[in-house]
Every structure is written in C-alpha cells, then in structure tokens.
Amino acid sequence: MCDQPVRNTNEVRWQKVLYKRQPFPDNYVDQRFLEELRKNIYARKYQYWAVVFESSVVIQQLCSVCVFVVIWWYMDEGLLAPLWLFGTGLASSLIGYILFDFIDGGKGRKKSGRTRWADLKSALVFITFTYGFSPVLKTLTESVSTDTIYAMSVFMLLGHLIFFDYGANAAIVSSTLSLNMAIFASVCLASRLPRSLHAFIMVTFAIQIFALWPMLQKKLKACTPRSYVGVTLLFAFSALGGLLSISGVGAVLFALLLVSVSFLCPFYLIRLQLFKENIHGPWDEAEIKEDLSRFLS
Amino acid sequence: MACRTEAEPSRRPLDALACTSTEECPTAPTGSHSVCMVSDFFYPNMGGVESHIYQLSQCLIERGHKVIIITHAYGNRKGVRYLTNGLKVYYLPLKVMYNQSTATTLFHSLPLLRYIFVRERISIIHAHSSFSAMAHDALFHGKTMGLQTVFTDHSLFGFADVSSVLTNKLLTVSLCDTNHIICVSYTSKENTVLRAALNPEIVSVIPNAVDPTDFTPDPRQRKKDMVTIVVISRLVYRKGTDLLCGIIPELCLKYPDLNFIIGGEGPKRIILEEVRERYQLHDRVRLLGALEHKDVRNVLVQGHIFLNTSLTEAFCMAIVEAASCGLQVVSTRVGGIPEVLPESLIILCEPSVKSLCQGLEKAIAQLKSGELPTPEKIHGVVKTFYTWRNVAERTEKVYDRVIGEAVLSIDQRLDRLMSHCGSVTGCIFALLAVFNILFLIFLRWITPDSLIDVAVDASGPLSSWPLPQCSPRDKMNPHSNEDSET
C-alpha cells in the first residue's frame, strides 16, 4: 500500500476498503474516520412521576419487612395474642384471595387452569405440616445463641430485599432465593418466640406477607394502578405507625429511607441520564431481532 | 535431522563469527529488527491469530529479520522449539486460566520474559490479541525494560455491558504507552481507538492475508445438477448459527435442488441437528463437524455459494478463503466485512433470516442464469488482494517507524499512565508500574545482564540456521520437550 509513491492525494479519494492498494500510509486518518459513530441510540427517556410510581414496588417490600419485624416484636413481648394474629391473617388472606380473582375477572385463573379445590388443598397441606412441625421449629435453633439468630435474620432479610424480583431484568434477581431467605429469617425469628403455637403462626404470617402479598400486589399494579398507589400509601403509613409505637427514632429513619427511595432516587436517576454516553457503531454485535423459535417448534 | 539442527546453532560461534556462506548475510544488519511476537495463542492451538503470527513471522524472516515467538506451554509441548526456517518458539510453563489464556498478575512472568528479551537481544515486542493476558504482560514488561512495543488487535468489542467496560479500561492501560497499534480493518481501528482512547495516528490498518496457493478453485468437485451452499464457522451464537437455523428450512422448502454443507463444531450444533430432524433434511444438510485447516479447501470447492452469518467480525478470513476458491459469497453486513471484498464478489445482507434468504436467492438466481463469473476468474481477482508478503512489508514499515521513536523515561511513563487512564485506574497502575520497575532492578541485581548468555540466532542477519531450501521440512522439532523443567 505505501510502497507506491504518494500521488496527489487530493485527487484520489480515500475509500474504506481493504482490498485496494491505496496511495495513503497505513496510519492515514480520513475525515470520514468514526463517521458511523452513534451515541445513545437506545437510551430511554424517563418521566419523573412514572419512575416514582415504579419505585413503589421497593417501598412495598421495605414495608413488608418492617411490618413483619414489628409484628414479631409484639409477639415476642407478649403484647399480641397469637390467635388474634392468626384470625386477622386468615381473614385478610381470604379477602386477598377473593380480590385476586375479582380484579381481573377470573382471567388469570382460567389461564392457569387451577381449581379452587386445588388451592384449598395446598393451603390445608401447608397449614397442617407447619402446625405439625412447629415444635421442631421451636427447638431447631436452641443450641444457637440469640445474637447469632438476630444477625442471621438481619442478613437474610437484607438478602431478601436484594434478590427480590422488582421487575428489573438483571442477573442478580432470583425470586426463589429471595423468598427462601425471607422464610429462613422467619423460621429463625419464630424459634425465639415463647411457644410452638407462636412459631407456627409467625411462619404462616411470613408466608402470607412474603409469598402471597407480592402476588396480589403485582396483579393490583397491573390492573388498577390507582388503587395500588392507595394501597402502597396505606401500607407504608401502617408500617410507619407500627414502628413508631416501638421506637420514634426508628420511625423517623424509616420514613427518611422511604422518602429518599421514592422521591430522591428517581430524581437522581433522571439527572444522571444527562451524562449518559453510550457508543454504538458498526463494531457492535448484531442483534437477531426475529423470533427464530418458530423453526424449532 | 533433529539432532543436526539442534547442534547447528552451537557450531556457529566456533566458525569464528565469520559468515561462511554469502547467503547467510543477505541484509545489512542496520535495517533489520529483532522482533519478539508474544501471544497466548499459537500452534498447536488453531485459529486466525495463530496462523497470522506464524505466517507473518515466516515472511519477516524471509525479509531478513530475526523473529522469535513466546507463548505458553501446550500440554507436553514446553521449552524451546524450532519451526521452519529457524523460527524459534518459547513455550513457557505458565498456568492457563481460561480459554487458553494465561492468568496475569503483571509480575510473575517478568523474570522469564526479561531473561528471554535479554538473551535474544530483542528490540521490538509485538504482542497479539487483546484476549491474551501474556500479550498485555509483555507490553507492560517491555515498557519497564525500555523496549519498543507494537500491538495487533484481532477482535472487536462492544461498549454496552459491564464486562466490556472493564476490558476496555484494561486495554486503555495496556496500550497507553504502546508505540504503535495494528488493526486488521478500518472498523477495527475505529473500535480500538475508541476503546483504548488512542491517537488514531499511531494506529495502522494492515489486513490479514490468506495463502492463495492453498485456496485454489476446482469446479469439477461441484455437483452439476445441484446448488450447494457451504458454511464453515464455529457453531456458536456470535457466528450467527441461529440465523442459519432459520435459513435452512426456508430455502430448502423453496428450492428442491439445494444442498447445505456445514463445517465446524460448537455448542449450537444441537439446534442445527434439531432443524434437520424436524424438516427431514438428512440427505440435503451435511454436518461435517470440526475441520482441520488443510481440509477446509476440499470442502469449499464442493460448493457454489459460501454463506457467512457472523454477528460480529473484525476481518473475516473465511470469506476471503471462500472467494479465493471461486465461490460466490453471501454475508451479513457487520463489523469489517464490507471492507474485505469488492461488491462484485460479495452479496451483503442485514443480519436477519429474511435478508439473508433474499441475498441467497439472488445468488442462486445469478448462478442458474450463468451470470456469475467463473471460479478461476474470481480466484484470479482475489489472489492479488491479500498476501502475507504484503502484510510483512507493511508491518516492517511499522517497525521502522517504531524503532526510531524515543522510549519514555520512567517519570514520563508514570505521568502518561496517570493522565491518560483516569485518576483512580491511572494511579493504581502507575503504582504497579513502579513495583514492576523495582522488581526489574531486583532481578538485575540477582542476575545481571552480563551473566545471561546471548542466544545463538536462528533467524535474522546473524542467523546460523541452514538456508531455507535445505532446511528440514518437518515443522516441529520433536526433541526439545525432554529438556524443560521449571
């Protein structure tokens, strides 16, 4: 390429091809260098209130953990009768169950093809087994010191919050792991309650708040966003109220956390979007846009 | 004979350093360089980088330069080996971590690399492939020792995900004080300049090459009444095997006289087999499995059309090889592919089943109407495009340019690291560079350069290797593996 004498370069236009021996040195930089560079072509524009609305999922989960811990504290102190909690839990579960079908007019149920009888069966099986094993749960961690139990529960609840499926498409998300961590935390905490009935009711409550409640939430959010906002606010305030009755400082800190998650973080996200610089060009790996599964199924 | 060639280098100093044969000193030593190619990827591993290093080294030796290659040990192949024409290869016993790439601590390879650079009197270090940890190590140590460095990038990288952000940062550090960078296509140059934040003036574009004598057409191998489409690639996602799975049934239903020959192996082979099973195409789609490089030509000449479905490619050797065998090439328009062949020889399509099918149909129509040029004609055009001699010539120009450049002093190097690579990374690597320099000083104190025996050259102007014509034809010397201990 460069062993040819350099001719009048103004006449010969540089071409972006390799097969021609062009009268330019190998390290020649043309004006057309990087002309195919594109920036931020796939960047999303965020609306502030939409992001705030989406953040309510995080709020809900934070509140769930808070409510759970508050209820446990009340039980541990003996201020809350276990049977009362069981009754309330059962009632709210029933209401939730009816709502779950009512919101989308039974479409989800038809799709999954699950009968009510099957639901009742699995609920019964679960309750019987938990009840039967509650003495075991009670004595399971007797040899472990209480401090360890508390530390473990804190880690597990944090893990639950980290791995929970908030709707993001990331590798870290794992709803099974998150649910397992929450149940593990509840078992740990339940084993420190005075009697095995307490333990049984605590674990049942954990299932209700960590497994069933998010399912209902998801449906509420998809079908009636307005009522979902209302429910979130109500839930947040009741969590705050519960925490306030235990510790004023804790309640203030928790309120600050909720406000920063729901209002400050979205604001910060939108500000940071201005600095986004995503580079695209011909070197990017091409994406297959078609659905190729039709050839295989 | 193995023992004879082994004994040859040591006989040379006995001849009182006088050139016994005139041919042994063809070039003036002033114009010739001592080049050390460093890469984790070399024979017996097979691939584009490996053959690039080998062919380039051979052509540089032919031009009178001294070339040695450093790579890591492959199984039992450790120690020092000689290939054709006195190409000396050091297989260093370093641990392989992932994908044939060694682990890097930036320090552990310094003693051996320094010893080799000193004993071979290396002036230019030429590292290959951004996936090779050893190449980056060599660049780092080369700068510590004040040698000139050149780097060849063979691949493209995106900017979107976390892993590419990290690797791009490392590349920025690694190339920040490299004298010159070679890319295989203009797209690759743009990519590398952006990834490593380089001045485009120090990046040259030198394409890969193919040996046109290895890829000659043979139209008699084609089936007369059939149209055969050949695909040769690893069967992985990046090579677009998923697209191929869509194309095969689509076209096979449309053209009853269409055949596919697919060469290559990979995790996506299973879905090709599923497609073949589902559409009952066992007699029309042949899966050959992994091919040896020498068999590629024999497969290519059986086809009329070559299909490349890659999703990303810096410089596609496969399409040049196919065109050299006289096939009509249909390919996706990604990466550097549009630069490789003129429009008359290639049909470029978007990376989708629909577009590729259209391209293939166009090629089939041209083939049936006899519009396509004959294979010999295509071969005649393609063989002038890319030759290793040309690559070597152009690489030599890079060396000539680099050898005249001043080596950065220690403080300049640290300044450059800190100013060029961002404050945090820059400072970390500047600190590592200081440690590296201290380590080098320590090594020089333990074994001074004067204690290192200067190696007997096997290539280059002072070579004691027999002339190329009478050199042993066997490529690998089988008798140096017993002597490697660590």
Place this chain on the structure above:
Amino acid sequence: MEDERVFSDICGGRLALQRRHYSPSCREFCLSCPRLSLRSLTAVTCSVWLAAYALFTLFENSVILSAAIFITLLGLLGYLHFVKIDQETLLIIDSLGIQLTSSYASGKESTTFIEMGKVKDIIINEAIYMQKVIYYLCILLKDPLEPHGISQVVPVFQNAKPRLDCLIEVYRSCQEILAHRKATSTSP
C-alpha cells in the same frame, strides 16, 4: 597434556574446567565447583542456632536445643553426602564410550557409563530452568529399534550448569572425537 581454565556458571559462580588429553581418542573434562566455604557453613550454623535459642527463650524447652544439634549435624552430613557435588567429570574414549562421574563432597562417587555404540551425538540444547533459559550439553542415545530415532537424552554437568562458552569448549572437543571415530570406523 593437561590444562585448566576458569569459567563461570549461570549464577555467576566460579567453575574450573580441567581438560586432560590422554590421546587423540581419549579425553577427560573435569568441572569443579568451589569447595564448601567456611563462611557459608558458619553462617548457616549460626542462623540455625540463633533460631533455636530464640525458640528456647520463648518456650523454655531444652528439647529444642538438642533438636538443633541433630538438625545441624544430620543436615550437614546429608548435604555433603547427597547434595553437594564437588566435581563432575566427562571421560570420552573413542572406542569404548562415555563415562560420567560426579563426586560428592563426602567422597561418594556416582558413575554412569554409556557405550559408544549407543551414542548418537553430543549436542548443546536449550531449556527453561527455574526462571531462566539455559544452555546445556547433552548426549543423545540411539533408539535400538529405530536407527534414526532417539531413545533418551542424557544431560551432562547437570549440577555445575556452566555457561555457553564453557559448553562450547567441551562440545568442540567431543565432536572432534566423534568425528575421529566416524572417520576410523568408515575407513577400515
């Protein structure tokens, strides 16, 4: 005829090469390392004893001191008998073969003899040794089954590890003898 030259090994240590030419067909090369110096012996013994005393003051157990005595004595004996090689000799006799002898500091000698019929060639080869790439002299043995093959490579002067200039000296003499042998065997 006998002469002695001084070379260095790959670490810079001093090596003496004695060459004895008994006849055109018989030569002997003897590489001797410096003897165990009093200084290094004292240094090692002192450091072992200092360490032992430090441990003794810590644990106040006199077993440590007696162990130190045994370790020094046994270590020295083992080192002199199994590790420290004072002299390596290569005796090459045209019609007979090659004899490799290494003498340990204790006086122990180990000898290997290679019949001339088995010897294919003597060459200088390169190897990666620790963090170095070194040259070494080695004897190639013929494969009894295959006339052109090589069954084994026997390295010479493994302990001394002389540098290239010394190896060339020995190599050249050996080649002379091998050439002499070839000449005499082909012309009866």
